[in-house]
Amino acid sequence: MNTARTARFAAAYALLRAGADIGDHLVQSDHCARTKGATDAAPVTGDDGTVHGTAAGRKACAVHCLTYSATQAAALLLGARALGLRLRPAQVAAALAISGLTHYAIDRRVPGGLLQRFADATGKGNFYRLADHGINGAARMDGAVHHGLETIAAAVLAR
Template sequence: MKTAQATCTAPFAAAYALLRVGADVGDHLVQSDFCARTKGATDAAPVTADDGTVHGTAAGRRACALHCLTYSATQAAALLLGARSLGLRLRPGQLAAALAISGLTHYAIDRRVPGGLLQRFADATGKGNFFRLADHGMNGAYCMDGAIHHACETVAAAVLAR
């Protein structure tokens, strides 16, 4: 008789790998330059485009939402194609829940407004200096962003594996 742990291990590993590749492709290949530049814009910290257009809070929210939609769609494609080729059974409710966990947390993390969720977390845990590090080939905010995304994708993979 298989234990619940044994029956979840392989689907969890496959789901995590598929979510991770979808995330990397969605973040670094699919995300538009506009979204990457504008998703953290606020009226207090606007972003100026190459054409001189100034983007504030509303544009930042729209850019982040668009990015998270394409990001989630890329993860969905990776999951569906990968599951088909691996013979992994994905239940629609769990798939929707996993994509919602990944996409909604991605939005909260990627908005990166000054004093936003990630910066508040960094400051509260004594990692504020690392968060602001952008020197010596390092970008602390980017590293912390990735770490939190990976943690959220782990939760999403666990949802898919059950």
């Protein structure tokens, strides 16, 4: 077993996960959170009465993914410095690309979007649509996919 690689993987995953949680729940603006899934067929109305369609949804999701990735980058760079980890720039860029680009694909959540289609195809459509008893199935499935992809990103960083 390569203990240095194992330690890099564990540290990278923890730093990516912390950055993701902060980026998703503390840095993301309310506007981005509410608008990122908007489409012309399923618009979102803002507090000021503005109706947001596909273009606004794409922009809000892109802005969110940029701030999300920047937060993960800050967590990685600050954490690596504090821990004395040597991460290679190309691997950091690849890991952030994996996390950020897939985050966009998952978070657009347009009706019939990638995650909803996966849920329906695997018999988990009812759970995906669950929004009761303190549980939101779409949010839980979203988080699970993000965690899995961050694990792949951490493996890239550990190489």
